[in-house]
Amino acid sequence: MPLAEIVPAPPLAVGVGLPWDQPVGDAVAAIAAARAAHGDTFTLTSGRDHYLFTFSPRGVESFYGLPEEAASKGVADYLMLRRKLPDGIFDGRRTLPGSLFRRDDVAGYLRHLDDALAQTLADLGAAGEADVFALTRRLGHRMGLASWAGPDAADGDTFEALVEAFDTLDGSDAFVHPDAMAAVAASGKTAERAALEVVVEHVGSAVDRLLDDDVTDHALFARIVAAWAHEPEDVRRRGVALDVALIHVASMSNLAAALGWALVDLLDHPREAAAVVAGDADLAQRCALESTRLAQRSIMARTVLSPVTLDVGDAVLEVPAGWTVATLLPLLNTTAGPGLDRWDPDRWDRHRLADTSGLASPQLVTAFGHGRHTCPAQPFALAAMTAAVSTLLATYDLEPRWTSRPSPVPAQIGGIARADGPCVVAYTLR
Ligand code: HEM
Incomplete structure (x- = not known):
């Protein structure tokens, strides 16, 4: 099933991927460059995974407030660790x-x-x-x-x-x-x-x-x-x-x-x-x-299992299941x-x-x-x-x-x- 869009759609960092899927050199620098180009809230597609990154003050607060049942750290950790x-x-x-x-x-x-x-x-x-x-x-x-x-x-x-x-x-x-x-x-x-x-x-x-x-x-x-x-x-x-x-x-x-x-x-x-x-x-x-x-150097990630809203300050995003919401501590x-x-x-x-x-x-x-x-x-x-x-x-x-x-x-x-x-x-x- 195709992934549903986030509404309203944040900018997409075209061609930016994560190091599991493509060579990126410095992974933190790659996300920093995407943030410099697209602002504090943007999406990217890496392999089969779709990420919504947020770095705005309100966005980060909303991130930490996400309920585990709908946006799961446990599932995100599992998906990460099972690579190894x-x-x-x-x-x-x-x-x-x-x-x-x-x-x-x-x-x-x-x-x-x-x-x-x-x-x-x-x-x-x-x-x-x-x-x-x-x-x-x-x-x-x-x-x-x-x-x-x-x-x-x-x-x-x-x-x-x-x-x-x-x-x-x-x-x-x-x-x-x-x-x-x-x-x-x-x-x-x-x-x-x-x-x-x-x-x-x-x-x-x-x-x-x-x-x-x-x-x-x-x-x-x-x-x-x-x-x-x-x-x-x-x-x-x-x-x-x-x-x-x-x-x-x-x-x-x-x-x-x-x-x-x-x-x-x-x-x-x-x-x-x-x-x-x-x-x-x-x-x-x-x-x-x-x-x-x-x-x-932590990526903090939550796998969206059922739709969530994420207030990022200048917009309130409706994020459907299947997305990974993330922020990256070294950039904050x-x-x-x-x-x-x-x-x-x-x-x-x-x-x-x-x-x-x-x-x-x-x-x-x-x-x-x-x-x-x-x-x-x-x-x-x-x-x-x-x-x-x-x-x-x-x-x-x-x-x-x-x-x-x-x-x-x-x-x-x-x-x-x-x-x-x-x-x-x-x-x-x-
Ligand atoms: C200096 C060492 C450590 C650092 C910097 C650290 C950092 C963190 C951070 C930042 C989180 C939150 C991640 C998020 O919100 O996505 C976390 C969660 C967690 N950490 Fe640590 N940790 C350390 C050592 C440990 C150790 C030694 C254990 C177990 C023996 C542990 C067990 C856990 C568990 C179980 C969670 C998940 C909690 C939850 O989901 O409610 N950590 N840690």
Whole structure:
């Protein structure tokens, strides 16, 4: 069925596509050019997908107010991630990433972060060189797997096998390397499906070990296992493992990348770094927020399932089912008001901007989102970043080996920027 038109029809950015469907070089620059040519609200067609982009203050506010039932973030995320992940991972999930933040959960995750940090320091030793983003990624794997993948998941050979599998399965490739997704589709996702079986083997066997182990240390894993308790053994093991796999791929990689940028920025700002080392946890949290804001490369998307209206300020658009409504954080976060291109942790007061008087709408700037889909992991992610940067900076003198600030992967369209190349620091014990 042909797609119904938006009424009144916004300008169409002819020939502009997204990197899943055609080579675009820098994905953010391509949308910026379309905005410069067509204004704050325009449409584009990429492959078989039809996007309505909006950047106007009212348009962005309306975007964050869209009801999930009619304009779905869940469906948009699924359509994005399935470019990379095997279909089997999505079917029949019983515990989703949204249910990770019940009372007491975060305290448990942060305990696992402490253990993961201790292990990281032991691995690093007294001196050497390390890639910042490889280090934070491994730390993220260790904390996450300890928190939800069952007994022993973050130790020894099991940890190494799971890291290798999850690095292959990495769902964030769908938006970090969108230009690689055609090859993933052409391969039949063979490597990803094999990696998923490795996860099933290791996590499945942890289901049995949980019975003899201390459940309080594995509260989330125990919840996942309980949700499959009445199934035959093979169904139970696979169901638990796929729940764990989707939670891990959907959650951890942005946190690891944001932590990497927080370290990069603090190495660039020795005064703030010294205050963080001296124990200023409030500053450390504001630094983490500020680095996350600047590293945002997220496309925020909603798949329209039933008609919605979108007030964009100079028009009220009737958007039929089948469209994807979207906005792009890197085109708002650093330009929506004066001075936003600078790293300045003092602009934050707890989780909010201290002064929004220079902004046409406070919703034009964000690190963790606005409205009903605001990241439920924000307090946890900020606490984890604060603890990790404080420990690393207090333990080591870190000397960047890069000569200019690392830059993001140009084709990336979604999530927190990934560095486009090695980002090496030399470290020695303080
Ligand atoms: C620094 C790291 C992180 C950043 C910057 C971040 C950012 C965001 C943003 C901007 C959104 C809203 C997206 C939208 O409206 O379309 C979001 C939603 C979400 N995030 Fe995070 N996130 C981070 C870490 C995590 C972690 C570690 C988890 C899980 C363990 C997580 C779970 C979720 C979930 C489940 C949602 C969807 C909420 C909903 O639809 O109601 N996030 N995140």
